[in-house]
């Protein structure tokens with residue numbers, strides 16, 4: 001008999017982690033950080049002994065799935081971390097960034113120690129774990145290297161969705177359909193929500209940039225370093241190289257995003273058909289006239305010397321830190337500024353306040369007038385929406401015995417739960433924290 005304990009992301013969208021126990025082996029699937037304000041206390045301790053864990057199977061590098069690997073290794077984990085090669089490379093960047101922001105976590109070489117325990121596998125490659133457990137990763141279409149996990153153990157097949165991406169996401173391939181499972185553990189982030197198609201994102205970006213050029217204004221795009229910045233660059237490259245917009249300076253002002261872009265540029269073997277076609281034609285997808293990178297702080301400050309129009313892509317995505325802060329402190333009070341949101345803005349963040357057009361916004365310790373023109377491109381999303389989640393589940397050819405919904409706020413989760421019951425007649429459950437399922 002085996003068991004699966006839901007030790008994170010039950011009614012939240014962060015903190016993903018599951019503990020699988022079978023034949024004396026203890027395996028974690030993801031080791032995510034809680035990032036929602038009300039749940040940060042859950043990060044303080046693990047509900048297990050880190051040194052007793054034999055393996056971690058890691059779906060992808062986002063902090064809400066990987067962040068607590070730092071604490072896991074610090075507190076005695078010496079097993080193996082099994083994941084994909086791009087995830088290992090991205091993990092190194094995100095864990096170093098986290099440790100830089102929270103140095104109290106542990107010594108500076110902690111991310112190196114994590115990396116030493118990592119082993120890379122390709123999508124579709126069968127991996128054997130002692131104890132007659134086998135698994136393989138499949139492309140989740142979410143960010144570079146992200147995977148679903150198909151796992152066989154105790155004569156049963158369990159599928160962990162990880163985060164499910166959207167068909168039509170630029171650069172990377174669409175999610176690989178998974179077709180069989182006894183039990184499915186599935187994310188529900190956007191249950192009850194609908195995203196516009198990804199192609200709309202490029203059209204909106206073009207319209208915004210074209211009017212910025214006409215009005216000669218500065219454009220600031222707060223952006224996540226992983227995935228979103230590369231998607232923006234991909235669209236800018238298409239717009240410029242295909243002659244849809246006149247070139248204008250586009251500056252990536254984020255050391256982390258620049259490092260991530262290098263990882264994306266290296267792994268062409270994981271690109272989708274459109275991206276590969278551009279490469280074959282000799283078009284480097286992250287390179288176009290007037291694209292600049294500001295790696296150093298000095299380079300970032302020199303952006304001020306440019307005369308508009310220009311575009312700055314900088315972190316953090318929700319304006320909670322990073323170089324976007326200084327730019328917006330200076331330019332948010334001006335009507336000659338465009339701010340373009342391309343990602344989710346959580347409640348209580350400065351990004352949300354700007355988006356809601358509050359007249360004054362707190363940035364670090366300063367209060368700044370908000371007179372800029374605000375845009376939002378909703379089509380950018382790394383997560384499948386309600387219908388796309390249902391389509392993903394619809395690929396299973398035989399009905400799974402049970403579906404467990406995780407990684408979603410209570411409302412989103414219950415909307416998806418209801419829809420799955422109605423559409424597919426499946427047994428579906430929204431597990432509470434520490435629910436132990438024996439199979």
Ligand SMILES: [Zn+2]
Nearest residue numbers: 060062142163
């Ligand atoms: Zn993710």
